[in-house]
Amino acid sequence: MTTLGMEEVFKISGVPTYTFVEPVEYNRICLSLRTPGRGIVIEGPSGIGKTCAIVKALNYLGMNEITEKLSARKKNDLERIEEIIGQTNLGTVLIDDFHRLSPELKEKIADYLKTLADEEVVDTKIVIVGINRAGETLIRFAEDLVNRIDIIKFEINPESKVQEILEKGEKELNIEITSKNEIVKESHGSFYLAQMLAYETCLYDDLLEKTDEFRNIFVSLEVVKQTVYERMTPRYMVTTKSFASGPKLNKTGRAPYLHILHWVTNSESWSISIEDELRKYTDQKSSVGQIVEKGYLKKFMDAHPEFENLFNFDPLSNIFTIEDPQFIFFLRNIIWSKFAQTLGFKTIFFESRYDFALSFAGSDREMAEMIFQKLTENELSIFVTIQPNYRQSCIINSNTKN
Incomplete structure (x- = not known):
């Protein structure tokens, strides 16, 4: 008999088997999926449970094997997305990472969804998955789509849902994690971060598999966080410094790229409207506002392919997003004033969240x-x-x- 491995319980890649928890929006996804013809847009932060929920819902409805799944991250899939526009009798087609499509392709999809709705096509259903405000981006191209598609917004999961993940894992492994409540709060509603922190806590205490005898896991979450942060530093720090410095480091400047990164780090949804942030931080309007309005931010990001899997900027809506949940964890554990001084910004300070x-x-x-x-x-x-x-x-x- 094979022993249940800890990595099978607290999964840090793929769809959870033992610790899947239905997000608040799960039932609505199921109803929308089985409603013929009507397009669906599922949007929300990375790591919040969108993809897991969709896969589980498709399995529940018996649709997983007959759904064509495409991703804007894959070159071959991009060609296929172009190909299906205008077609019918496709069944259900899921387009993931919608926010990564070009504005031209997004506009074509918006028109396609409108046509499917107007002609009441019931043999083709398009499901779009993207980061925050993916639906808003579509509607910018076709305003009358608003009553023709279902937009399902994944918000931050309540703490009770995050705690349910940990309790399921504890039951499967026959353990109790004493820092469970702290992990719940540190996850900020992210199912992925809850899984990751539970995984790392068990690993730090040398728990590799289900234990026959009940066991308490006594590990400080702060110690786990620092251990994970130090391991992530070689992976993320160079890119973080490159973005925060901007195209040309000006040590006496107002550090607009650094401020954008700091703002999104403090966002619960890992996504910010730069326009909204500038209303709060009016002293940054001349610097941050300029790099956005003059296209410098987009040009800078386009010139750095290493940013692609970490950041996303939509110049149409001025929405800036962190896509990698591990990266947001890394950013949240940076000492920002020290980081700014390391870059050379001697006059930039940020309030501390530590005493x-x-x-x-x-x-x-x-x-x-x-x-x-x-x-x-x-x-x-x-x-x-x-x-x-x-x-x-x-x-x-x-x-x-x-």
């Missing part, structure tokens, strides 16, 4: 955990870093600037 930083060596773990527990009991926010070659614990007050 103290706790730095310790692996040998000091027990003492560090005791200090951490006492500080958190007093509702203080702690930044934790592990330094294997460092021989003593130290606490640095950092409650003013980050």
Whole structure:
């Protein structure tokens, strides 16, 4: 008999088998999928559970094997998307990563959906999946689509849904994760981040498979976060610095690209309307507003293919989005004022979300955990870093600037 592996329970790629939780929008997806002819747009942040929900709904309805699935990320699929426009008798066609299509192709799809609705075609159903405001982008091309398609918006999942994922995983592995409530809050409604943090917590405590004897997993979430952040740094830091610096680093400038990145990091939906942000941060209007209005932001992103899988900018709606949930986790754990100074921006400061930083060596773990527990009991926010070659614990007050 094969032992159930931890990686099968808390999945960090693919559709969860043991820890799938129906998002709030699940029943509406099922109803919309089985309604003939009417187009569907499913939109929301990456990592929120859109694709998993669609796959599960298609399986539930017996439609998964007969649905043609296409992605704007794949060259061959792009050719197929062009090909199907105007056709009927296609059955159900799912177009994923819609936001990555060219404006010209988006407009063609908008007209196609309108035609399908006007002619009441029931043998062809187009399902579009994209990031926030994908439906709004379509309607910009064809305003009368608004009453002809179903737009299903995936919002941030409630904490109860995220907690359900962790509880299902605990039951399957015969464990209890003592930092479960902290993981729920740190996930910010993302099913993916909940799975990832639970996976990393179990891995840190050397739990690799289901245990016969019930086991408590005593691991500080802050320690796990710092461990994950340090592992992600080689993967993401160079690209992050490249974007934040902009096309030409001006150390005495207003750092518009850095501010855009910081704004989206603080967004619960991992997506911002730059116009909305400029209404809040009016002192950045001349700098950020200029790089958007004059097309510098789009030109900069087009010139850097390494940005493609991490960022998305729609110049029609001025929506800027982070696409990779692991990347948003990385960004949220950057010390932003220190990062700005590392780039050379000596006058840029950001407010901290931490009250103290706790730095310790692996040998000091027990003492560090005791200090951490006492500080958190007093509702203080702690930044934790592990330094294997460092021989003593130290606490640095950092409650003013980050």
